[in-house]
Amino acid sequence: MRLKNTMLLLLCTNFLQAQSITWEYLSPLPEKVTNNAVTCVTLGDETYLYSFAGIDTTLECSGDHLRSYRYSLSTDNWEVLPDLPDPNGGKIATAASTIKDKVYVVGGYHLAPDCGEVSSNRIHVFDPLTNGYLADGANLPVAIDDQVQAVWRDSLLYVITGWSNTTNVSNVQVYNPSTDLWQQATPVGSSTVWRVFGGSGTIIGDTIYYAGGARSSGSFSATSFFRKGYINPENPYEITWEGYADPLALGYRMGAATFGDQALWIGGADDTYNFDAIAYNGSGIINPLDRIGVYDPMTGELSEILGFIPAIMDLRGVAELGNGQYLIAGGMLADQEVTNQLLKVTINDLTNATMPFAGDSELKYYPNPTREVVTFDFSKLPPTSFSWSLLDIQGRVLRTGQLSTPQFWKLSLDGLPNGGYWVKFQAPNGNGQVVGVQKN
Template identity: 35%
Template sequence: MLLKKPRTIALRIFQSTVPRLSFVVAAFIIASAATVSVTAAPIVLPALPEPVSNNAVASVTIDDTQYVFSFMGLGKGKTHKDVHNRAWQLVINNKDKPLQWQALTPVPSSLALKGRLASIAVGVNDSIYIFGGYTVDENHNEISTPEVYKYAPVTGEYKLLTPMPVPVDDATALVYQDRYVYLISGWHNDGNVNLVQVYDTQTAQWQQASPFLGSPVFGQAGGIVNSTMVICDGVSVTPHSDKRRSFAPETACFKGEIDKENPFKIDWRTLDHPTGSARYRMAAAGDKDTSKIYFVGGSTNPYNYNGIGYNGEPSTADDAIWIFDIAEGTWVISKTEAEAPTMDHRGLINVNGSWYTVGGMLGAQLVTSKVIPHFSTLAEMSCLSKSQASSGVSKQGSDGQAVEVVKTASNSKCQHQNNINGEK
C-alpha cells in the first residue's frame, strides 16, 4: 500500500536568554529550579517478578495510594505456550517501606485457553477495567475474546461485565469524564474494524460512537486530555489477488474532539504526522497537567507476537518520544531517557510526574521485566516556565511544517529536548 508522504518537520533550536533580575528574584528562581530538579527525579520502581510483554497495564489512585497493574501477556519464551493470564500489582504510597510487586488472582476467562495477548486496561475512579485480547493455540489460530472484567483493588475481586458488542484486541482504550471508555478500532478475529465502541461505567451499557475515520488498524496508540484525543499509526490490512493478505504500517494521525453535549459524537480530523514513519505498539497517554499527549517507543517494523516482523525481519525498538501539544497544535520530538528503547506496549504509566513502561521488549526482541522511566513532565514544566523569559516561542509555521522549540542552557533536561504466513 502507499503510505502517506512524509512531511518535513524542521526543528529550529533557540538558545534562550534570561533578562537581568534582582539578586533576590534570581536566588528564588535558582532555588525553585533546584527543587523541581530533585522532585523530578523518577522513583526507582522494582522489576516485575517475571519478564512479560504485550501485557495490559493500568493505574489507579485510591485514598492517596497509587496502584499499578500488569495483566496477562507473553512470557520470555515468546511461543503460544508462553501466553498467560497472570496478574501483578504494585502499591505505591508514602510509607517508608520497599516497593514490591504482589501476585494477584489470574484474570478469569470463559474460553478454553486462559492466556491472552493484546488486552487493554484502564483505570476509572477506584477500579480497573480489562477489555478483550486474543488467544493463540498450537496451530496459531487466534480468537478475539468479548469479555470485559472489572477489577477492584480494595477487595481483589474480578467482576464479569457486559461483553463487547464486537470483540476486539490490539485496540486503543481512552477514558472520558471518569465515566466513558472508548475502544477505538482494533482487530476482530479476521480483520480490523473502524468502530468506536463506548462503555459507560455508570450504566454498564455499550453504545457506538462516531466511527474512526482513518483506515481500520490494530496496534495503534493514543491518548486523551479532556475532550481531545489523538490516535496514531498501527497496522492496516492489504488484500491481494494472488496471495494471502499482508500487513503494512499505517502512517497516519487523527485528532478526535468529543462533543460536550453528546459523548457519542466525535469530530474526527486528520493531523500532520510527526515523522512520516509509522510505529507499532507504542506506549501512549495524555497528561492534563501539561495538556499534551505522549507517544513512547514502539517499532517501525510491525511484527507478530514473537517480535519478528511480518516481513520476516527482526523488529527493533524506536527511542523517540512524540509530544503533541494540544493548545499549540504542534509536535515536538524528543528521546527516551531510558538506557535502551522499548516496544510491544499497551500503556504508559504516570508515577509522581515520571512516565514508565511496564515490561515490553528490548533489543533483539528480548522480553523484559523492567519498569522503565522514559521522561519526566515535571522537568518539562520547569523548562517551559523558564522559556517564558525567553524571546522564543514554540509554534508551528503557517505551512504546518516548521516547529520552533525553545531550550534553555541552564537545565540539562531542557537540553535533551530535541509474520510471513499472514498471522496477526
C-alpha cells in the same frame, strides 16, 4: 534495590533548549512479560500498579497467559493476584483502564496451539478495594484486540478501532460502567490509515488523539497518520473526526499518556511485527525506540525527543502517577528480549523540550515546490553535525545521509515521482525538525 540513571539535558541556546528527564528502575515484576495490560489506581495515600495477562519469554503460541500482579509504590513490592478470569485461556493485546477506582480489562486475543488468533469480546472488572475480580461486564458488541483505549471524564471507556478476528474495524465502542451498557459512537474513517491495530492514544478534555498502528492490508505496514476526535460533551457518542499524515505519528504499540494538556507517546517501534517481534514484512527482528512523542494542542504540532529514556516496545499501557511521573511494567527490549523491568520516568518540563532544532525563521529552504532540487540554508545554525532522512508521504524512508556543519545543502528529488515528501533532520542528542517539500 533500585538502580537509578538521571539524564540532565543542558542544551545550546537557540539550537536546543534546557530540559530534564529522569528515569529509574524500581523492583522488577515477578516474571518477564510483554504485551501485558497496565494501569494504576490511587486509594487514599497509596498508589498501585496492575499488570494483567501477556506473553512470556518463549514468545511462542503457548506463551500467552492470564497471570496478573499488583505493585505498591510506597513499599516497592509486588504481589501475585488471581489470574484474569477468562475461561478461554491466556491472551495478549488486551488493555486496562481505570474508572472511579475500578479497573476494566478489555478485549485481547487468544493464541491457539497452531498460532491461530481469536479476538476476545470480554471486559473483566477488578476491584482494588477487595483486591479481587467482580463479575465480567457486558460483552463487547464487536470482539477486539490491539485497540486504542482511553477514558473520558472518569465516566466512559472508549475502545477505538483495533483488530477483530479477520481485519481492522472502524468501530468506536463506548462502555458506561454505571449502566453496564455498550453503545456505538461515530466510527473512525473507513480507509486503512484510520482502521489500525497496535495504535495508541489518549483523551485530553473532550478530544481523542491517536497515532500510529498497522494497516489491515498487505504486510500490515505501519501508518504515519495522526487523528483527532472531537467528542460532543452534550452527546459523547457523537465524535467529529479529522486526521492527516505526519511522519512523527509513525509508531506501533507505543505507550500513550498525558503531560498537562499535551499528549505523549512513549517507546514503541517504527515498524509492525507479530507477537514474537518478527516483522510482518519479513525483514527480521524489530527493535524498540527510545522515543517520547509529543503533541501540543496549543501549537497543533507533533514533535519527538530521542535518546533520553531506555528503548522499550510492545506496550499495552502506561501507568500515570501524576506530576509528570509514569510507570512502564514489562515490555520488550532489543533482540526479542522480554523484560520484567519496572521503569519509572519523570518529566519535569516539556516547555522547551520539544523545540525544533531550528525555528522556522532560522531554517530556510527553497524553492518549494520544486522540479528537482531543494536548497537548505543552515547558515544561521550553530556549527554541528546531524543526520537527514527523506520520507514519502506515508512516512517510509527513501534516502538517508549525514551532514557536517553545512552552510547550504542541496537535496535532489531526481528519480522520484511528483508529490509530497518529508525531510527529517536529527541532531545527535535527539532533537530534530521535519519539513515538507513538494515535487511538481
